[in-house]
Amino acid sequence: MKxxxxxxxxxELCELYNWSLWSNWLLVDMYAPDHTHEYFAVRTACAVxxxxxxxxxxxxxxxxxxxxxxxxTQDVSRxxxxxxxxxxxxxxxxxxxxDGLLAHLDEGSFRLTTGDPMLYWLxxxxxxxxxxxxxxxxxxxxxxxxGPFSRDLLKQLSGEEIExxxxxxxTKTKIAGIPVEVSRTGYTGDLGYEIWVQPQHAVxxxxxxxxxxxxxxxxxxxxxxxxMTRIEAGLLLTDVxxxxxxKVVHEFQKSSPLELGLGWxxxxxxxxxxxxxxxxxxxxxxxxxxxxGLEVDLNSLEAIFAEFDMPLYLPPxxxxxxxxxxxxxxxxxxxxxxxxxxxxxxxIAIARLKPQYAKPGTxxxxxxxxxxxxxQAKATVVKLxxxxxxxxxxxxxx
Amino acid sequence: xxxxxxxxxxxxxxxxxxxYDVIVIGAGHNGLVTAGYLAKAGHRVLVLEKREMVGGAAxxxxxxxxxxxxxxxxxxxxxxxxxxxxxxxxxxxxxxLPTDPLIFSPQPDGxxxxxxxxxxxxxxxxxxxxxxxxxAYPQFIKVLRSYSQIMAVLNNIPPPDLPDVRWGDxxxxxxxxKPVRNLGWEYVxxxxxxxxxxxxxxxxxWFESNVVKGTIAASSVxxxxxxxxxxxxxxxxFYNCSVSSNNLFKFSGRVKGGMGALTKSLANAxxxxxxxxxxxxxxxxxxxxxxxAIGIKLTNGDLITAAAVVSxxxxxxxxxxxxxxxxxxxxxxxxxxxxxxxxxxxxxxxxLDELPSFTAAGADVQQLISGTVxxxxxxxxxxxxxxxxxxxxxxxxxxLDIQIPTLTDSTLAPEGKHCMSVxxxxxxxxxxxxxxxxxxxxxxxxxxxxxxxxxxxxxxCVQDCKVITPLDIEDVYNLPEGNPVHGDMxxxxxxxxxxxxxxxxxxxxxxxxxxxxxxxxxxxxxxxINGKNSSREILKGLK
Numbered sequence: 001m002k003x004x005x006x007x008x009x010x011x012e013l014c015e016l017y018n019w020s021l022w023s024n025w026l027l028v029d030m031y032a033p034d035h036t037h038e039y040f041a042v043r044t045a046c047a048v049x050x051x052x053x054x055x056x057x058x059x060x061x062x063x064x065x066x067x068x069x070x071x072x073t074q075d076v077s078r079x080x081x082x083x084x085x086x087x088x089x090x091x092x093x094x095x096x097x098x099d100g101l102l103a104h105l106d107e108g109s110f111r112l113t114t115g116d117p118m119l120y121w122l123x124x125x126x127x128x129x130x131x132x133x134x135x136x137x138x139x140x141x142x143x144x145x146x147g148p149f150s151r152d153l154l155k156q157l158s159g160e161e162i163e164x165x166x167x168x169x170x171t172k173t174k175i176a177g178i179p180v181e182v183s184r185t186g187y188t189g190d191l192g193y194e195i196w197v198q199p200q201h202a203v204x205x206x207x208x209x210x211x212x213x214x215x216x217x218x219x220x221x222x223x224x225x226x227x228m229t230r231i232e233a234g235l236l237l238t239d240v241x242x243x244x245x246x247k248v249v250h251e252f253q254k255s256s257p258l259e260l261g262l263g264w265x266x267x268x269x270x271x272x273x274x275x276x277x278x279x280x281x282x283x284x285x286x287x288x289x290x291x292x293g294l295e296v297d298l299n300s301l302e303a304i305f306a307e308f309d310m311p312l313y314l315p316p317x318x319x320x321x322x323x324x325x326x327x328x329x330x331x332x333x334x335x336x337x338x339x340x341x342x343x344x345x346x347x348i349a350i351a352r353l354k355p356q357y358a359k360p361g362t363x364x365x366x367x368x369x370x371x372x373x374x375x376q377a378k379a380t381v382v383k384l385x386x387x388x389x390x391x392x393x394x395x396x397x398x
Numbered sequence: 399x400x401x402x403x404x405x406x407x408x409x410x411x412x413x414x415x416x417x418y419d420v421i422v423i424g425a426g427h428n429g430l431v432t433a434g435y436l437a438k439a440g441h442r443v444l445v446l447e448k449r450e451m452v453g454g455a456a457x458x459x460x461x462x463x464x465x466x467x468x469x470x471x472x473x474x475x476x477x478x479x480x481x482x483x484x485x486x487x488x489x490x491x492x493x494x495l496p497t498d499p500l501i502f503s504p505q506p507d508g509x510x511x512x513x514x515x516x517x518x519x520x521x522x523x524x525x526x527x528x529x530x531x532x533x534a535y536p537q538f539i540k541v542l543r544s545y546s547q548i549m550a551v552l553n554n555i556p557p558p559d560l561p562d563v564r565w566g567d568x569x570x571x572x573x574x575x576k577p578v579r580n581l582g583w584e585y586v587x588x589x590x591x592x593x594x595x596x597x598x599x600x601x602x603x604w605f606e607s608n609v610v611k612g613t614i615a616a617s618s619v620x621x622x623x624x625x626x627x628x629x630x631x632x633x634x635x636f637y638n639c640s641v642s643s644n645n646l647f648k649f650s651g652r653v654k655g656g657m658g659a660l661t662k663s664l665a666n667a668x669x670x671x672x673x674x675x676x677x678x679x680x681x682x683x684x685x686x687x688x689x690x691a692i693g694i695k696l697t698n699g700d701l702i703t704a705a706a707v708v709s710x711x712x713x714x715x716x717x718x719x720x721x722x723x724x725x726x727x728x729x730x731x732x733x734x735x736x737x738x739x740x741x742x743x744x745x746x747x748x749x750l751d752e753l754p755s756f757t758a759a760g761a762d763v764q765q766l767i768s769g770t771v772x773x774x775x776x777x778x779x780x781x782x783x784x785x786x787x788x789x790x791x792x793x794x795x796x797x798l799d800i801q802i803p804t805l806t807d808s809t810l811a812p813e814g815k816h817c818m819s820v821x822x823x824x825x826x827x828x829x830x831x832x833x834x835x836x837x838x839x840x841x842x843x844x845x846x847x848x849x850x851x852x853x854x855x856x857x858x859c860v861q862d863c864k865v866i867t868p869l870d871i872e873d874v875y876n877l878p879e880g881n882p883v884h885g886d887m888x889x890x891x892x893x894x895x896x897x898x899x900x901x902x903x904x905x906x907x908x909x910x911x912x913x914x915x916x917x918x919x920x921x922x923x924x925x926x927i928n929g930k931n932s933s934r935e936i937l938k939g940l941k
Contacts, residue, residue, distance in 0.1 A: 066724065070724055091728065091729075092727040092728055092729050092730075124728060124731070124732055125728060125731075127718065127723045127724075127731050127735065128718060128722070128723055128724070129724070272724065272725050274727065274728050
């Protein structure tokens with residue numbers, strides 16, 4: 001059980017002792033009795049999430065670009081120094097292994113952050129390539145500072161130039177004198193930044209942020225709030241919205257990026273990448289699944305509760321156990337995660353449906369169980385993301 | 399990524415386009431067999447060999463003036479009779495000289511066990527050590543032969559590419575039905591039980607004498623990197639029998655002029671059918687165009703194109719050197735990287751002024767030592783010889799296969815003199831400590847001392863000595879990690895898993911690139927079966 005460099009602070013603040021384990025790292029689920037408070041901090045003020053445990057690999061050397069271009073589906077040669085790329089990567093059969101962010105730090109120097117530990121896959125693909133791959137997971141601590149005030153807070157600590165940082169840019173700078181790397185990225189779909197720092201400066205960075213952050217009502221947020229925001233943002237989660245092809249046995253448990261709505265991040269015209277041929281063929285015949293958003297019809301849900309003489313109840317936490325989706329009694333897919341969205345006042349879910357049902361506006365039936373009795377509520381297909389504020393990408397003040 | 403060839407780079411170098419249908423990389427025996435069959439079928443074939451001579455691991459080299467040696471491979475009885483006939487090898491200079499006995503196994507106590515081709519005669523010999531074993535031996539040979547018969551059928555068909563079995567595979571598997579029916583399903587069940595066994599366990603079931611067990615067990619590990627207690631070593635014994643024309647567990651016979659004469663006859667046969675052979679021609683790269691092999695580029699920059707390229711070299715060189723693995727599927731790269739080579743063999747060649755006197759041989763010495771003199775007196779000796787290898791150390795008391803080919807072919811040495819070639823096990827390619835320059839001297843002394851224990855005058859007979867280390871086997875003979883059979887014939891590297899799963903049918907992930915080396919089914923030994931099977935698949939592809 002590993003503790004991140006911020007543990008001295010996060011453990012102090014985690015009043016509920018509500019921890020879970022993530023790849024054997026201690027992760028805060030919620031700090032205070034109501035995680036909705038943390039959620040609203042992300043959406044209306046600013047909040048920090050400890051992302052130190054994310055697996056991180058520094059890939060550098062003459063063939064670093066070559067290695068990454070062999071592995072990932074995005075075209076890395078089109079990612080300039082100072083830019084970050086979202087990308088999935090696949091096995092030979094074009095089934096997704098994982099996804100992550102790839103930062104182009106310097107000429108021939110990249111950092112890949114992944115969902116699962118990925119060193120073996122990087123090394124296996126590096127045959128005869130002149131490239132070094134360093135696992136820097138534990139030598140780099142990270143904080144995600146997310147929310148509408150995150151830019152103002154950062155500006156105060158590191159200067160005006162943070163204003164110039166565009167969506168998916170990364171830069172080296174200082175926060176209150178501490179050397180850091182800041183990228184304008186995140187997992188909340190809001191205006192936000194990810195800050196990478198040497199572990200020995202981690203606590204100091206935290207203290208500086210919170211000292212200046214008091215004016216912005218800065219609080220830490222845990223995984224429960226993060227789940228709500230990432231679902232609103234339509235961002236997929238490994239092991240929840242899809243399985244890594246490395247971790248499942250059966251073909252039907254695997255997914256392709258095309259089925260997951262990630263086709264925009266698959267550059268089939270690249271010279272070569274692992275899984276390219278299979279994905280070309282899949283694209284030609286059409287993916288078997290489409291990934292969409294669902295908005296649950298609260299009236300129909302309320303009617304189901306009424307059958308049990310119960311008032312409508314919407315749990316405040318996100319859920320991530322797949323539920324069947326039907327159309328005219330036939331199962332047409334599944335919803336893989338969902339949440340009540342306080343800001344949208346909607347019950348939303350990410351779902352994988354047969355492509356003919358994926359058109360926005362299509363009405364489907366979603367399974368709801370009350371006291372282990374199966375019912376079906378109406379839901380409408382919508383495009384992802386559910387929530388996409390202009391400030392996420394905009395320059396200048398909000 | 400560094401050796402991608404573009405047409406532009408080649409300006410200046412020679413280009414040969416459309417002159418050949420097939421290019422074979424490597425003029426080892428399997429490359430030459432493939433070339434022979436393809437040329438015989440009317441195709442324009444070019445064979446390219448890096449060294450100045452053809453033959454690969456089956457070469458004759460004059461290490462000292464007047465003394466000629468089969469550098470690596472020996473054992474003529476493995477060569478497929480069908481290959482000999484199909485390619486008229488006897489007409490092209492192949493002469494196989496019989497040797498008998500198979501094995502002369504001297505013991506430290508001065509006694510000896512001799513294995514003759516004749517089973518009854520051998521049983522009489524065994525009776526010196528155990529009456530029960532003498533009685534069991536003929537039955538053991540009968541069982542060995544019946545199991546090997548099934549394997550011989552399998553050797554000659556491409557294994558199905560599991561799990562994607564095609565109709566064609568089903569038809570070739572039908573060839574399997576008759577021998578299986580003749581032997582009965584009970585036999586099949588026994589074969590399945592026996593093949594994965596350690597040879598030590600199998601022999602313990604049959605025999606009681608450690609001498610008898612050691613003498614037989616040595617044959618099962620002579621072509622594998624492992625020792626007799628390792629799983630699957632029983633398979634190797636049956637494999638030897640399935641490919642050897644003597645129907646026994648160890649190869650015998652000599653090629654007149656050494657093994658190089660065998661590959662020369664193959665080269666002559668291929669040329670007689672119109673194939674061209676270029677020596678001193680090192681391939682740098684297999685040239686690809688949109689996933690298809692379209693030819694090769696030599697180290698001098700020349701480009702030669704062909705409709706098909708056949709690699710008669712090992713998998714590692716083919717896929718990680720000649721081809722840029724960047725453009726291969728990950729699981730293919732992984733499988734190729736995972737092929738186990740880990741050679742444990744060295745060769746020592748002596749020039750002898752006179753024949754050493756093996757104490758155990760007595761007066762019959764000339765005949766008794768004309769086959770293989772095997773220094774592996776007991777099974778425990780053999781296992782102890784292997785044990786240090788697991789830790790990267792060499793055997794202090796090694797297992798030796800000693801041959802004196804001049805006893806059957808006096809042309810190999812000056813008159814009255816002798817050549818002696820020794821296969822030494824176990825000397826691991828992956829040494830825990832020490833370097834190969836130092837090891838060369840260590841191996842020489844080790845082998846000389848070991849032989850001297852059984853022939854006390856040996857050292858005084860020695861005029862000169864040449865040591866071929868596992869590193870030499872890799873460097874000079876291009877066999878990765880000094881493994882003579884392009885990847886150990888362990889249970890996970892045979893049949894549909896040889897050379898790698900999914901590509902057992904001589905084809906590769908690269909269109910128009912085929913394989914024919916010992917890395918393919920059925921495996922090692924100078925059988926020529928790999929080349930024969932491969933040429934059949936290539937001919938289908940060329941249609």
